[in-house]
Amino acid sequence: MDILPILSTLRRHKLTSWLLILEIALTCAIVCNAVFLIGQRLQRMDMPSGVAEHELLQIQVADAVVPPNPYARISEDVAALRQVPGVISVASTNEVPFGNSSSNGNLRLDPNQPERTLNATTYFGEDIAKTMGARLISGRDLQPDDFMNVDVVLKALGTGDSKNIPSVTLITRTLGERLWPGQNPLGREVWLTPTVALRVVGVLDSLVRPNAYDTSSAQYTMVVPIRMGASKDESYVIRTRAQDRDAVMTAALAALKKIDPLRVVTTQRSFDDIRNRYFQDDRAMAGMLAGVIIALLIVTALGIVGLASFWVSQRRRTIGVRRALGATRANILHYFQTENFLLATIGIALGMALAYAINLFLMTKYELPRLPAEYFPIGAIALWIIGQLAVLGPALRASAVPPVVATRSV
Amino acid sequence: MFAYYLDLALRSLKRNKVLTTLMILALALGIGATITTLTVLRLLSGDPLPQKSAQLFYPQIDPNPKDGYVAGETKPAPTMTYPDAMNLLHARRATRQAAIVLSQAKVMPLQANSHPFFSDTVMTTADFFAMFDAPFQFGGGWNANDDEGAAQEVVIASFLNDKLFGGTNSVGKVIRINDHDFRITGVLKPWAPQPRFYSQDLGGRSYGDGDAVFLPLKSGRAIKMGPGDIECYAAVSDMDHLEAAPCMWVGVWVELGDAASIASFKEYLANYAKQQVSLSRFQRSETSLLDLMGWLRDQQVVPDDVRLQAGLAFGFLLICVVNTVGLLLAKCLRRSREIGVRRALGATRSAIFAQFMVEAAIVGMAGGVLGLVFAELGLLGIRHQPAEYASLAHLDLAMFLFTFVVALVASLIAGILPAWRACVLAPAPQLKAA
Known part of the structure; x- marks a missing residue:
């Protein structure tokens, strides 16, 4: 196809051509960035938790009357839950992956270090790794005699009595790699306060923190052998087979109510629900962006249809x-298709530059990463396709113009 | 034409x-x-209290340790320790002042066989209602003596009054909160500023229905109501007596009428921080006094x-x-x-x-x-x-x-x-x- 005649025609329609190019460029720039933002959200929603998500249930209860011995109450509840048919394992924990509410500590590699090395989340409770299904890749799990009651620990922290403070911890692989790059973390010590050091006895493959914001710190997790007492902030985590979850939940709630009929169940959900809820904003944002992309492409297509129809009717004589x-x-059809392809290509080239500029702006304002190169072709291909689809109707109408039109004066 | x-x-x-x-x-x-x-x-x-927002201010000070402190570039802490909040409150340097802590109250309905439920609760001090223009349907708030005496008195929201008393005048009646009896002194008209500016950084929600229960801070603490958000800056040995712990969990609001009183409160706040630094209680002397809209911007509510x-x-x-x-x-x-x-x-x-x-x-x-x-x-x-x-x-x-x-x-x-x-x-x- 000879493009020179097309170029010379376009030169006579400069204004309308440039408007179309401008529209394509703006659409291309926004589509590139919006697709990139969707990609970011989807990637975030895919964040691994390290636990057997389809097999876990979470229950939180608030007791009507504060139990005299909160540790005995937890043991009683856990024992009752273990009796429920279909339950594989039960743990009580102060926090759950993607549960939002979290307990965190500042870690130092040296007690005299003025600034913290990093901030990690701390899971407290027995059987957490086993019940949640966080895989131990080296060392050992926490043993019952590692555990201490939280009131004893708090008192010991006040008096400086190191005997009543836990001395061991589990950490995740990522946390180990970050604290001691390239070394085996087993047996190493990390300082929670200038006087409290915890020795790493086991390494978990993965266990995400309750409030994971970015992928880099999402796995900064420790499991510390502290036994918590019953309170409305404590969770029972139950492991069961995926197909038994509903039945087990009903039976588990009944078992807990049997211990104290007046207690209030404040949370009852599966881990699938937890993940859904944690990432609901991301899902909504991704959906909205997808909607905008579609609407934008429709508007641009409408614009192309409109202008192409105008050009066709203007050039009926020609x-x-x-x-x-x-x-x-076919020659006529290809003429309009090539014309559209040329305009789209110029628009896309401009749009790429604009997409890059918008991304630079978003990077400074919303702490977004740089737009990776692979997102540019997405916008380009989308607009080439939209352009060709939009021009097809008017181009077909053009090709249907009979030669006899040339002989008529109007 | x-x-x-x-x-x-x-x-x-x-x-x-x-x-x-x-x-x-x-x-x-x-x-x-x-x-x-x-x-x-x-x-x-939007402005949650358009008629009042220009006169409401959120003072901030900073008891955090020296760690990561750059003089002049570090923002003061978003909430206060209990002693600091009480010092500011008792100094009475503003037209009105209130301390605020958010919590959850377990409310026991009066009907037999009914189950208790949890309601959003504000533990605060007497000036809260007048300062935030919270309108009363029946009765009124409590006074400063009730604050000090930890009186078992409570103000409830209209939706809670509807639920418990069918919308009738319930002033003087008793409701059971966390297994203690509280006397109702007032019932609010429907009131839910959006966004709920006073709940920022205290662990509450920003939008939606208003809070259901309002009671004196000391009364709430006396029945072991815990704050919605606690930020500790040193090792804590006793979480039950938060009043003495090195932890921040109280928000303070003050009402200041004119430019002169704003300036003098700023000066008072700066002097307070300096005084605490000289007593070695504080390591940082930064203070801040943002107005309501400024505080919302600072909190990035949008x-x-x-x-x-x-x-x-x-x-x-x-x-x-x-x-x-x-x-x-x-x-x-x-x-x-x-x-x-x-x-x-x-x-x-x-x-x-x-x-x-x-x-x-x-x-x-x-x-x-x-x-x-x-x-x-x-x-x-x-x-x-x-x-x-x-x-x-x-x-x-x-x-x-x-x-x-x-x-x-x-x-x-x-x-x-x-x-x-x-x-x-x-x-x-x-x-x-x-």
Whole structure:
């Protein structure tokens, strides 16, 4: 296809051509960035938790009357839950992956270090790794005699009595790699306060923190052998087979109510629900962005249809002359298709530059990463396709113009 | 003259229905998206207490250790320790002052066989109601003596009064909170400032129904009500006696009437911090006294996502305007001959210009009406989103009118270039071509 005649025609329609190019460029720039934002959200929603999500249930209860011995109450509840048919394992924990509410500590590699090395979350409770299904990749799990009651620990922290403070911890692989790059973390010590050091006895493959914001710190997790007492902030985590979850939940609630009929169940959900809820804003945002992309492409397509129709009706005479001089219908069709391709290409080239500029702006304002190169072709391909689809109707109408038009005066 | 242009424009729009529909549809989509996101943005950045917000201030000081401190560049802590809050409160340097802690109260209904439920609770001090203009339906608040004496008195929200007492005057009656009896001193009228400015950084929600239970801070603490958010800056050995722990969990608000009292309170706050530094209780002397809207901005109540959506919608509208420019231009170039005839018959350039601007305005108004439909659909979608503010997303009268302003401005901007091209067209060649 000869493009020189097309260029010379376009030169006579400078204004309308540039408007179309501008529209394509703006659409391309916004589509590139919006697709990138969707990608970011989807990537975040895919964040691994390290636990057996489809097999876990979480229950939180608030007791009507504060139990005299909160540790005994937890043991009683856990024992009752273990009796429920279908329950594989039960743990009580102060926090759950993606549960939002969290307990965190500042870690130092040296007690005299003025600034913290990093901030990690601390899970407290027995059987957490086993019940949640966080895989131990080296060392050992926490043993019952590692555990201490939280009131004893708090008192010991006040008096400086190191005997009543836990001395061991589990950490995640990522946390180990970050604290001691390239070394085996087993047996190493990390300082929670200038006087409290915890020795790493086991390494978990993965266990995400309750409030994971970015992928880099999402796995900064420790499991510390502290036994918590019953309170409305404590969770019972139950492991069961995926197909038994509903039945087990009903039976578990009944078992807990049997211990104290007046207690209030404040949370009852599966881990699938927890993940859904944690990422609901991301899902909504991704959906909204997808909607905008579609609407934008529709508007741009409408614009192309409108202008192409205008050009076709304006050039009916010329088309008739060309047909009379021997051009086939296919020639006319290809002419308009090539014209659109040329305009789209110029628009896309401009749009890429604009997409990059918008991304730079978003990077400074919303702490977004740089737009990776692979997102640019997405916008380009989308607009080439939209352009070709939109121009097809008017181009077909052009190719249907009979040669006899050339001989008519109006 | 205007009526004639209107007639001409309508004829011209009718002549080419497809092109007209395309223009209106595209413009309406852009306007719909813009109005939807602007409604949400306006909702989120709105003033929760317009009549009072300029007089309400949020003092901040900083008991954090030296760690990571850069003098002059570190923001003070968002909440206060109990002793600091009490010191500021007892100094009575402002017209009114209140300490605020959010919690959950377990409320036991009076009916037999009913189950207790948890309600959002504000532990505060006597000035709270007058300072925030919280209106009473029955009774009133408690006084400063009740604060000090940890009186078992409570103010409840109207929705809780409806639930427990069927909406009757319940002042003087008793409700059971966390297994203790509290006497009701007042019932509020429906009151839920959006966003709930006083709950920022205290562990509460920002939107939705208001709080249900209000009781004196000391009374709440006496029955072991815990704060919704605790931030400790040193090792804690006793979480039960938070009043003495190195932890921040109290928000303080003050009401200051005029510039002089604001300046003097600022000075008092700075002196207080300096005094604490000299006593070695504090390591940092930074203070801050933001007004209500300043505090909301500081807390970034408007999520980044919503700003991003609004930006995106404006980009969308821009594309729609460019689209309309192109289509209007196509329409007007197609009518070159008609313009030539009108010019030859004596129409001035400004007459032609006006005629095309009227046509653009009609497209704009039609786009506005359809855009309103799209905006309502968009807001319907927003209301089904999981966000806290979702149920509040409604088009109000101001946004309704603003829709037409946006539509008109967008279409007139889009109309300028085509109308200009039309009016500079030389009549002779057009007539000759015919």
